[in-house]
Structures are given as C-alpha cells and as structure tokens.
Amino acid sequence: MTLYQEYSVAAQTAFAGLDDAARQADLKRSVADLPGGFAKKVVSGRAYWYYQVKTPDGELRQSYVGPDDDATRALIQRHADPAAKLARQQLVRLGRAAVELGCADIPPKHARVIERLADAGLFSAGGILVGTHAFLAYQNILGVRWSAGAATLDLDFAHAGRNVSLALPENLKLDTRETIESLQMGFVPNQKRTSFKKTDEPDFDLDFLTSRGRGGDEPVTVPRLNLTMQPLRFMELSLQDPVRSTLLARSGPIVVNIPRPQRYALHKLLVYGERPQGQRTKARKDLAQAAALMDYLLLHDAIDIAQLWVDVNARGPGWRRRLGEGFEMMLTLYPDCDFKGRLDQALARVP
Template sequence: MQRGVNALNGSFNRKKVSGIDYWYFQYTGANSKLVQFFVGPDSESLRKLIDEKKAAPDSTSLRAMAESAIKLGCRPITNEHFKVLSPLEQHGLFAAGAVLVGTHAFIAYGNMLGVRWKDQLGTEDLDFAHAGRSVSVALPSNFSLNTQDIVHSLEMGFLPASTFGKVFGGSFVHPKQPEFRLDFLTAKTSESDAPVFNVQLGTSLQPLPFIHYSLEEVQQVVLLSSLGPVFVTVPHPARYAVHKLLVFGERSGAYVVKAKKDLDQAAALIEWYLNNNSAVLLEKESVLIGQGKGWQKRYETGLKALANTYGQLHKRLELARASFRPGDVNKDDGWASE
C-alpha cells in the first residue's frame, strides 16, 4: 500500500457496497484512462493512512531505504535507467508479462544472491523480453496498454530505431546517446525476423531465437537506484546462466563484446550455483539440452568457450555433471519462494 499510494498522483474514493463502506485509489494512466484499485474496507487505521497521504504526498521512505541498501553493498542501476524503468513498471508493463533481461537482470541477481560480482559488467542497453502471443491468453479480455505512448510520455527524447530511413519495430533509441536503447523482444516462432505487433502491449516486438527458454520461469525482483526502488520481472538466474552460454555462439562481428559479456555473466552465476546449489543449475541445463540437437550444438560451443576462458570452473562443472541425478533437485530452490 505504501508503494502504491505514495508513488502515484491520484485520489481516494469511498464506495458503499451492500451497506459496507470501501475505499479505492484512482489515478490517470498513460493511456489517459482512469485506473482504480481496491484499498480496503473503511476503518480508523485506513482513514489515518489516507490522512497521512494527503498531508505528505511525497513520502521518501522507500527512496531512503534504497539509498541505505546501496550504502550497505547492493549494486544500483543508473538514475537514467531508473527514470525509464519506473514509469514502465508503474503503468503495468511488467504486470502485463514483460520480463527484463540482460545486464539489469544480472545486477538484480547479485543483490538477491548476496554477492558482489568481480567485474563491473554494465551496459547502456535496456533489453526487454515478452513472450508475446503465448502470454496474452492469461491477460484480462479488457486489458490494454500502449507501450509506445508510455515511451513518449517519458519525455526523454526516445525515437523509433531506424537505418537508412527504414524504421525497425521493437526498438527505441536516444538521438543524443545512440547506445541508450529500449529493445522490446519476443520469442521467434517462425522463419521471419520481422517485428510482431502485440495487441496487449500496443507495440511491435523483435523476435529472437531461443529467448522463450528464459521466459518460462520468472521472478519479481527489486532494482535499486539513489532515486528509489523499481519492481521488475526477470528470468530464473540458473536459466539465465545456461542461456547465456547458448547464445554465446550466436554472437559474431560487432557483437563480440556482448559475447564476452555473455560468457562472463554465465561464469559468475555458474560459480555461485556450484558453490551453493549445483543441482538447480544442472536441472535447468538438462531442460535446455532437451530442446533439440540445434540447442545442444550451440550450448557445446558455449561450454568450449567456458573451458578456454575459465578452465578450472569448467572442470568443476564437468565433475558436478558427472554426479548429477535428476532426483537431486530440490524443487523449492529458494528463488521462487515467497
């Protein structure tokens, strides 16, 4: 309630239902439609909360807690990225099924797993992934969200990505900072690489192969900045790790730097799992390998790169694989638990 009430500009409204008074909070969303959510039945404590909201609408308690967490060792995201992610979260993008991928997810893993990565693997990319049509069936029939309108409402100057006059769906770039991008991705389900328009999100998504593997198990996490926290959804960290090895072989040419980053991030997470819960990592690996020969071939390429760059870590992984049995997995691995 503190998060919902203090982060939005709106008003409280009381309604009588079956003779009982209930409170609701309403505000105007990015699509200019009125959004209303249930607060609770009328009570003295709830009225006190409402009075406090009216008296101090700009509470900074969550911001102060975020700053404290950063001072205690949690790694933050940049304030510039927070200014993009926070409005997208408040307007329901992640509730709609969007999943944050790339280095921002990797940052969240370090904070949640209680480790500080050795390398500062930062990036100017903001990559988003959404399962597209396969997730839309879980959305309410009256759900609508225009992502492009929200991007424009950021008032940060983002424009649709284009090359030689051709506009590419699913990506927005900052004209003064070409490396600062918003990429909306989805799983590739056909031979075409053409962007796919998603009705629920009101924007086009760029299809990518293999990405659906990272979207089958997700978790909500908090990213921190000096401006406050933001609530996002990310892939399971073990799936993220083995997926990074899979896509390593796909990188070439201008993407060699990203390939190195893929390998480094995979190695960091693999090391954590080998030290703490190797069975979970190996179970996610077996699921990936079971996707087919094409997946196996690419994953083997990633494993070879891991052996060449992180030889001792690769040996530990091989030893763990040799002794792994599917029954070793504790289904409650602590990641998805409340």
C-alpha cells in the same frame, strides 16, 4: 579464482528486508500510489473520478478511476493518507541504506525508464527485464558483487507475446509506446519499432524481445501492449518461470520480473555463437556473465544448474551445439575455474 565477492552480512540483511517490504507494497499497489492527483467530473448527472498526471511536456493526461462511490473514495483517501506516504518514504530510505552498505543500484536515467514502464503495468502484464540489468539484480539477490560483465548502457525487455489476457483484464490495454514517449528523453523507434534509440546517446537503447517461433525473424506485435518485439533464438529459455525481485535506485525500489539466474546463465552460453562478428565485445560479455553466475551456482545451487543443463541438451541438436560452443569458449577464457569438473560432479548427482 573466483568471479564474485560476497556482500557483508549487513548488506545481505538490508537487501532482504527491503526486497520483502517492496514486494509487499507492490502487491497492494494501485493508481493511488502513483504521482498525480484526482479530479471529479459530472457526466450526464453522475459523478465520476479520474486520475490525472502532468507529463514532462506539460500535457495533462487522465485515466478513469471509478464512480463517486465508497470504494473510489476509499482509494482517494489512501492516496492522501499520511501513513501511506510515510511508508513510501521509508522504502526510499531503506533502499539508500542498502546501497550505502554495498548493495548494487542502477543509474538514475535507467531507473526512470524502468519505473515509468512499471507504473504503466508492463511487468504486471508479463514483461521481463532481461540483459545486463537482470545480471546486476542477481548481485543483490545472491548477496555477491560480480568482478566482470556488469557494464551496460542499454535496457532489454522481453515478453512471451502470448496469453496477455491472463495478466490483463479484458477492458485494459497498455500503451507502451506512449509511455516511452511520455518520458521526453529523446527515444526514437527504429523502422521495425522493436527498439528505441536515444539520439544524443547512441549506446542507450530500449530493446523489446520475444522468443522466436514459426514466423522466424519477423517482428511480433502485441496490440494490447501496443508493443512490437524482435524474436530471438533461445529466448524462451529466459522467459520460462521468471522471478520477482527489486531493483535499487536513488528514487526508490522498483519491483520487476527477471529470469531465473540458472536460465540466464545457460541462455548466455547459447547466444554466444549467435552474435555476429561485429558484436564480439558483447559476445565476450555474454561469457563473462555466464561464467560469474556459474561460478556461484555450481557451488550453491549445483543440482538446479545441472538439471537445467540436462533439459537444454534434450531440446535438440541445435541447442546442444550452441550450448557446447559457448561452454567450451568459457572454459578457454576462465581455465582456473574448473567449470567442467564441477559441472560433471553436479551432473552425476542428478536423479
């Protein structure tokens, strides 16, 4: 029994090429790559350039670009450069071709939210896409299609909540709440402002998460992101050492941060027992995703998953107990996968 099917060589090659091109473009990304236009203003006798975008509700929003000098004019020229526009169009075509060959894409309404947050700088400031959308992204990274656990309606984002200054210049702040409001999609914040719910789609939520610290379950606010996050136990495992990858959407590729797959898999085992009784369906999905990833990783990256297994067990009795509970239930649900035997073999090879 296997919980995934491998992509064709053509699909794997298509995604690899797109991912490289999208990430290279993202490294060079600036305000000139965003939809909108430039406007020059004269203030106290000096000329300055602003970048302006019209929101869906018709409001014109401007952000400062720089003085009217050579560097700013070069940025403006880049925005008007036909070659740059052709390069962006080529990325869209490459993404659609990869989807046609069998790679996984994300729903347009989800892509719209993720892309807007990416444009606002959430991922550049250390934000991480977690939850099922990360699980979907692993399909393209690993070149496989999961047989279960891929259905999703909500979007989960996480941030470590600390050291934001390492990612953001001192004079820059991100307004995550305003960015969500600018979508004009009907998202309403909950009382704690850690989640945004869509009134006409009760299952389409935007959840913002972080690791649990000394403050317990008290929401964590990061003023420089204008964001409040809900702490969760064991979340730090997914937040450590994330990777960059590309999501496929009809509107074009979106480069995001996601957890490393082995960390995601073991985190799902850990949180299985944390789900309340009313979330048994989500708990089963946690195990389905962990099982699919471990089925792949124990064949292709067995040492990495075994080393992380040792690390997690060394973090204390609470970690060991939860990991063991999730693993035992996974064995019960997927008896034909021989997870225990394969993991034991990998653990025996850990230095």
